[in-house]
Amino acid sequence: xxxxxxxxxxxxxxxxxxxxxxxxxxxxxxxxxxxxxxxxxxxxxxxxxxxxxxxxxxxxxxxxxxxxxxxxxxxxxxxxxxxxxxxxxxxxxxxxxxxxxxxxxxxxxxxx
Amino acid sequence: xxxxxxxxxxxxxxxxxxxxxxxxxxxxxxxxxxxxxxxxxxxxxxxxxxxxxxxxxxxxxxxxxxxxxxxxxxxxxxxxxxxxxxxxxxxxxxxxxxxxxxxxxxxxxxxx
Numbered sequence: 001x002x003x004x005x006x007x008x009x010x011x012x013x014x015x016x017x018x019x020x021x022x023x024x025x026x027x028x029x030x031x032x033x034x035x036x037x038x039x040x041x042x043x044x045x046x047x048x049x050x051x052x053x054x055x056x057x058x059x060x061x062x063x064x065x066x067x068x069x070x071x072x073x074x075x076x077x078x079x080x081x082x083x084x085x086x087x088x089x090x091x092x093x094x095x096x097x098x099x100x101x102x103x104x105x106x107x108x109x110x111x112x
Numbered sequence: 113x114x115x116x117x118x119x120x121x122x123x124x125x126x127x128x129x130x131x132x133x134x135x136x137x138x139x140x141x142x143x144x145x146x147x148x149x150x151x152x153x154x155x156x157x158x159x160x161x162x163x164x165x166x167x168x169x170x171x172x173x174x175x176x177x178x179x180x181x182x183x184x185x186x187x188x189x190x191x192x193x194x195x196x197x198x199x200x201x202x203x204x205x206x207x208x209x210x211x212x213x214x215x216x217x218x219x220x221x222x223x224x
Binding site: 041 | 146148154155156157158161201203207211212213214215216217
């Protein structure tokens with residue numbers, strides 16, 4: 001078990017709604033990355049936060065946004081949900097860029 | 113676009129045999145690689161990593177080999193056990209910001 005936790009475990013939303021997912025990084029880790037994993041696919045990088053600043057972004061639209069707090073926990077916000085947003089959302093933390101990255105258990109989001 | 117891919121989507125082995133999971137990457141600038149194991153309903157679990165200045169690294173029952181000439185990575189699991197059954201991903205880091213690119217995974221089935 002890693003020290004990375006995510007909440008909620010599962011979530012069902014309706015198309016057009018907004019959602020906030022939460023992640024607590026492993027103790028001592030100041031870098032948090034978010035990934036989207038569609039069924040049967042590998043995780044796709046959304047963005048990364050380092051010391052409360054966005055530090056790299058993947059090919060996701062602006063309706064995917066995030067925050068990192070002083071305690072290095074993080075939120076992923078998705079506006080105007082679409083059916084294709086249904087996926088497992090994973091948070092990963094590391095001590096710094098270029099170091100081992102550990103994942104949380106994920107939040108399963110279903111958009112209907 | 114450039115991507116990380118896997119040669120075999122499914123691998124079936126007998127319990128006690130050795131397993132080899134392969135991964136090809138296309139970006140010669142990639143300098144850090146991680147193998148992850150993902151069981152159903154869980155987040156990816158760190159197995160072993162390797163940097164581009166190495167060609168081999170060993171862990172407990174696992175060995176990762178890196179061939180930069182042909183841009184190929186492999187994960188060897190010795191004495192495969194039923195608990196090793198999972199999907200295995202290689203992840204490639206192309207910069208210093210922990211932005212990892214994942215392949216689609218290889219499913220390992222261990223037959224008792």
